[in-house]
Amino acid sequence: MNEVIQLLQSHRSIRKFTDDEIPQEALNELIKCGQSAATSSFIQACTVIQVEDKTKRDELVVLGGNQPYIASAARFLVFCADMNRHQLACNIHQAEMQSGFTEQFITATVDCALFAQNVITAAQSLGIQGVYIGGIRNQIQAVTDLLELPQLVYPVFGMCLGYPAQNPEVKPRLPLSVVLKKDSYYDESDPATIRDYDEQVREYYRTRTGGNKDTAWSEQISEMLVKEVRPHMLEYLKSQGYLLK
Ligand SMILES: Cc1cc2nc3c(=O)[nH]c(=O)nc-3n(C[C@H](O)[C@H](O)[C@H](O)COP(=O)(O)O)c2cc1C
Incomplete structure (x- = not known):
């Protein structure tokens, strides 16, 4: 196995961090790695909000389901699917943008996921690790308001990044x-x-x-999937201009 394969197969989510900072220059490089990911039809539909304000971070801990590492990580990023700037692009050419298509929701969301996975993998190569935070969708409207996200922008997930202060085992994946x-x-x-x-x-x-x-894997999944999951998402996404047709 080469180093890249070893790095990818040694991924673990990290939720405890040292006090070491991640310099802005290093973070910028990670974001550039995110931008280097493939992007559907060159739409480049991911915007990252770097949350530095302590009050906002503390609020996100609560909105994200009381996950304290949102505050204790050196950096907290919110990855947003963003079709807002495409409106700007259309305006430049006096073209009327057709929005609301489910297909656009898929492509923007996929773009975000690919972008983010590049960021976390590049981070890992520098000894920085972290965890995705889907919990920010628990109260997604409040997160949208907190980060002042306009129409056609929605927060897909957050990501804590920092230097690890724990060393969990790699979680075994399906055969x-x-x-x-x-x-x-x-x-x-x-x-x-x-x-x-x-x-x-x-x-x-x-x-x-x-x-x-x-707990067995199938047990964990069966307990999880008998409950509703964030049933507010459809109405929320419609209100942001997604999933209308
Ligand atoms: C989109 C996404 C959202 C996630 N949200 C959370 C979260 O809110 N809190 C958390 O502690 N872990 C979260 N995780 C981490 C998963 O629980 C973790 O990746 C999974 O259990 C596998 O463990 P591993 O990453 O250590 O291999 C999330 C992962 C992904 C991909």
């Missing part, structure tokens, strides 16, 4: 045969493979928690 299919989707061995994987995940949690938790 390759479950995620890599050849020529068609169905594979009769999936249920048995998932059961084997469940045992691996139980063991991972046992080790990580000193025996306090031993």
Whole structure:
């Protein structure tokens, strides 16, 4: 394995950080790595809000579901899907922009995810690590107001970045045969493979928690997916000008 593959396969989310700062110049380089990601039809639909204001950070801790690392990380970034500036581009050419298409929601959101994953991977190469924060969608309208996001801009997720003060084990992923299919989707061995994987995940949690938790992957997923998930999202996205057609 080369260094890049080793780096990618050693990813862990980090939620405890040292007090070391990330210089602005280093952060700028990470953001440029994000910008280097592929982008649907060259739309470049990701805008990052770097949250420095302490009061806003503290507020985001609460809005994000009381996740204290939003405040303790050296940097906190909010990745926004942004089709607002495209309106500016259309205005330059007196073209009337057609917005609200589901396809635009997908492309802008995918752009953001690719951008962010480049940022966190580049960060990892500098010894900086972190965690994505989907929790900011718990109270997404309040986050939108706090960051003064206009129409056609929505916060997809946040990201804490800092120097790690913990060293968790790598979380085992699904076996390759479950995620890599050849020529068609169905594979009769999936249920048995998932059961084997469940045992691996139980063991991972046992080790990580000193025996306090031993939840299987399928158990975790089945508990999660019987509940509603952020049912406010559809109305919110419509109100920001997405998912209208
Ligand atoms: C889009 C996204 C949102 C996430 N949101 C949160 C979050 O709000 N809080 C948190 O602690 N972890 C969050 N995570 C981290 C996941 O829980 C984590 O990636 C997953 O459990 C796998 O663990 P690993 O990253 O250590 O391999 C998020 C991950 C992604 C990709």
